[in-house]
Amino acid sequence: MPELPEVETTRRGIEPWLVGRRIERVLVREPRLRWRVPAGLAGKVTGTRVCSVARRAKYLLIGTDAGTLILHLGMSGSLRILDAATPPLAHDHVDLVLDSGRCLRFNDPRRFGCLLFTAADPSRHRLLANLAVEPLSEAFTGEALWRRARGKRVAVKAFIMDSRTVAGVGNIYASEALFRAGIRPGLAAGRVSRARMDTLVAAIRDVLTEAIGVGGTTLRDYVNPSGMPGYFRQRLFVYERSGKACRRCGTAIRQFTQGARSTYWCPHCQR
């Protein structure tokens, strides 16, 4: 489900509804997410005011007077802004009830998401401390990527999906960026030339930026906080297009499995 563009779209959607509001109540209907929602979390943030809504990789960081809520949408999570009285549906696990009468509602059928709290600097939290650079930051460069790839035999697709390489590139956008860069996904990372790493960095940045611009990709169930889908699916060149004609050259798109994830690519456009 949500990759970086969908998380960023979610962040932008919830931010104006949250910042400056007081959290009146935290309603945990189902604490069994990827990690159990801490029993003390509600007590720590109830009565505090939200001062920021940030994103690091695919984590959303809701900053309050008392500390930071760390929220991940996993594979199937989504956040909605609703009237606090709206009856919950299946998999509506947590509500943050605001003093505006609205609530932030976290729905996650597969429960791969999480909701944690830290009173300390969130960048030091164990889930965030080892994340590499943001792909949309200046620090993400072809030079740095190339240097890190030296001697690595791991496939370049797995390499760019590794959060120690660059943070927040998921399965859809890894395939799409490699298509745009003309790089075969199974190529060993260490064999990608210095110049092609520049192309790859630009492709990752472009594909993420474009996807954010149209609200992300909805494949099945992703919706933004207003309940609307993202429209990047129409712009996918390879993802879930196995057997279809490449939109650039007409060759049939191929699919193979890499580390239990489907990879899509064009054997003519990508070398």
Added chain:
DNA sequence: ATGGGCACCTGGCTGC
């Protein structure tokens, strides 16, 4: 250190 594979969980789709 590196690379590969699994687990966590539900739901939707396919094919028999």
Added chain:
DNA sequence: TGCAGCCAGGTGCCCA
């Protein structure tokens, strides 16, 4: 129609 099997946007962790 029923049901088993497979697949899905993430990622931390374990193992060789």
